[in-house]
Amino acid sequence: MAITLSTLDKTTRKTLDLRTGDTIKVHQKIQEKGKTRIQIFEGMILARKHGTEAGATLTVRKSANGFGVERIFPLYSPMIDKIELVKRSKVRRAKLYYIRDKAVKEINKRLKMQMVRAPKKEAMAAAPDNDLLDTTPEDIDMEKVAEIEKSAE
Template identity: 45%
Template sequence: MKLNKNHLLSLFDQPARANLPQLWVGDTVRIGILLIEGNKERTQYFEGTIIAYKTRGGQPIALVRKMSQGVGVEKTFLLASPKVVSVERKKLSKVRRAKLYFLRGLTGSKPRKLKDQSWKLKDAS
């Protein structure tokens, strides 16, 4: 049996997190990241809209965008990473695109005008 690079990498990959909520593009999420500063640990939260979501090797990856003091900030999160402490879905939105890169060019309140579907979250729980 020949071992190729992908097969070897799959042997070492950790399984995806079981406690991850079902996430989609357009959702507003709050992601907690473990930061180590010196000998202290703390959790820093990043709340924004998922503008791209994909899985690579079975591991989910989310590109999250938020506006901070009028400047757009984007971060890529490897959601199966041990540095990610918590993932909470705050708002569910209906979108018609697989990637929301067009939000980068919008200013003011226009990026917040995604159609709200949060009532579906209440029905599911």
Template identity: 50%
Template sequence: MSELMKIVEAEYNEARAKFPSFKAGDTINVHVRIKEGNKERIQQFQGTVIQRKNPNSNGETFTVRKISNGIGVERIFPILSPSIEQIDLLRQGRVRRARLFYLRGRQGKAARIKEKIQVKH
């Protein structure tokens, strides 16, 4: 039984490895496959990650928030979803907490997140 679990976990880890590592506060671009009738296209959803739920498990999800026409839009994506084509990490945010729900009550400049400065040695 444990050998079977190891095989399944190895498959999930392989699927998870194709995405860059990101955390709450990072700005990402998620390429999602959308099926409309018999046509299929790729739609991009760019926004700030406000949480990652159940990290390192098979049911892991992440929530991305963006402002579209002055209205906040949030989408929850399962990390192992077959509809996710790719994830691009655009910028890393400098935040001090894992869940950024306080961003829901902020607008404009108050909702900005500072960018993490990469130190090169």
């Protein structure tokens, strides 16, 4: 579910339904040596600050090579090209700063994940609908896999 943002259209940015705990992809424009490229940063929203005002920000955290990386994105920045919602999670806090101290496996156990599917037109054009394509290694419960393997023997 990609949300394409226009630099002039402030109303769509005000009505974004992004909450803490959601996993998003932020497509940011980077200018290097006169060229513009798009850099994608995928991670979990730890905090959303300053509501709908001009200085609203999103704090996004991802784990890269065993290290946590956090970036703060201004919501109304013209450098943000697109925001994609990857997963929706149900959390009980407005700010998830405690996640900084937790391991990745422990975080995935506690969050109630829900997959967000693309609209049917995009999904049919992109690839056939297959539930195995939507699973990631973090989503697989190894205890259930072990139980199924034991029952198969």
